[in-house]
Amino acid sequence: xxxxxxxxxxxxxxxxxxxxxxxxxxxxxxxxxxxxxxxxxxxxxxxxxxxxxxxxxxxxxxxxxxxxxxxxxxxxxxxxxxxxxxxxxxxxxxxxxxxxxxxxxxxxxxx
Numbered sequence: 001x002x003x004x005x006x007x008x009x010x011x012x013x014x015x016x017x018x019x020x021x022x023x024x025x026x027x028x029x030x031x032x033x034x035x036x037x038x039x040x041x042x043x044x045x046x047x048x049x050x051x052x053x054x055x056x057x058x059x060x061x062x063x064x065x066x067x068x069x070x071x072x073x074x075x076x077x078x079x080x081x082x083x084x085x086x087x088x089x090x091x092x093x094x095x096x097x098x099x100x101x102x103x104x105x106x107x108x109x110x111x
Contacts, residue, residue, distance in 0.1 A: 004030050004103035009069040010096075018093020027099045033106050042087035042094065043102050047109060052079045061108045071101050 004027070019027065020040055028037050035045045049055040059077045062084065066072045076083040086102055088095045 002103075004100050005107045007096075007100045007103075009071040009100050011070070012088055012091060012095050012097070014090050016091050016095070018088070018091050019095060020093075024094060027096060031099050031102055031106070035102055035106075037094070040094070041092070042085055043098055044083065044085045045102070045105075046081060046083040049080045049082070055080055055082050058082050058109065062105055065104050065108060066101065069101065069104075071097060073101065073105075 018040075024037060024040055028035070031043075033045070035043050038044050047055075047058060049058065055077055059075055059082050062073065062075055062082070071088075074085040076085075084102075084105060086098045087093060088098055
């Protein structure tokens with residue numbers, strides 16, 4: 001995961017192929033930490049917190065990370081819970097940049 005977190009998100013071209021199969025599996029192994037690949041289409045992870053304030057603070061950290069990289073996940077915020085869903089909308093699938101963003105979010109959670 002640390003290697004992924006050192007990379008930067010790279011915009012992809014419309015029509016670029018989404019990751020599938022072995023390439024997708026290898027990136028998922030590097031990421032770990034409870035992230036799920038859902039139908040080879042998107043990444044998803046849910047985080048739990050002691051209260052709403054901690055969940056909100058984490059949501060705001062995710063927002064800053066996403067905005068700095070112009071790569072924006074779907075974020076669901078509830079009392080003590082944040083669910084993050086990531087995919088590249090332009091190609092309606094996953095790219096390496098989605099895994100990079102997930103790793104950066106994971107670092108923000110750990111640290």
